[in-house]
Amino acid sequence: MDSNQTNAAPAFSTAGVIWLKLAVVYLLIGITMGIAMGAKEDFTLKDVHAHVNLIGWVTLALAGLIYTVFPQAGQHRLAKIHFWLLNLALPVMMIALSFLMLGNRQVIPVLAVSEFVAAGGIIAFAINIFTNLKRA
Ligand code: HEM
Secondary structure, eight states: OOHHHHHOOOSSOSTTHHHHHHHHHHHHHHHHHHHHHHHHTOOTTHHHHHHIIIIIIIIHHHHHHHHHHOHHHHTSHHHHHHHHHHHHHHHHHHHHHHHHHTTOGGGHHHHHHHHHHHHHHHHHHHHHHHHHOOOO
16 A cells, blocks of 8 residues: 555645535435425425525535635634534524425514524634635
8 A cells, every 4th residue: 555645644624524514414405305396396495495505505515615725714713603603593594484485474583583693603704714814
């Protein structure tokens, strides 16, 4: 076996791994919803499908890639705040949005709170990017 390969340090940080795994879970849910909507010809949950894919898959995967390429941001405390706020809020937000799309307006306060918590995570991300991404 090539000793250079076995002793080589990883080329990238592992800070993004958990983000990328969660992103793929959302992609699986998102495409399952898409296929189910098409099969049933019922597009009531179209907005949930769109947000599961765009926040769950695209946004989480981008954060994972950014934190992998820029470990100084990925290993920062702000990345943990970003992770927990967004990932605790997002499932609540998607479930509440589903209930709203199905006509249940009582969930609006839950939806609103989860949106603000998710936005708090995005603000932590923005501060992290602006403070910890530096030119070499
Ligand atoms: C197998 C994969 C997928 C299937 C079968 C699928 C299916 C669908 C269907 C049936 C709709 C409703 C269309 C309508 O109302 O006429 C839809 C809407 C949408 N999908 Fe997907 N989708 C898939 C993947 C994705 C992915 C990966 C994304 C984003 C990264 C995405 C983003 C959206 C958005 C934004 C809408 C809303 C469009 C609108 O409101 O007009 N979808 N999709």
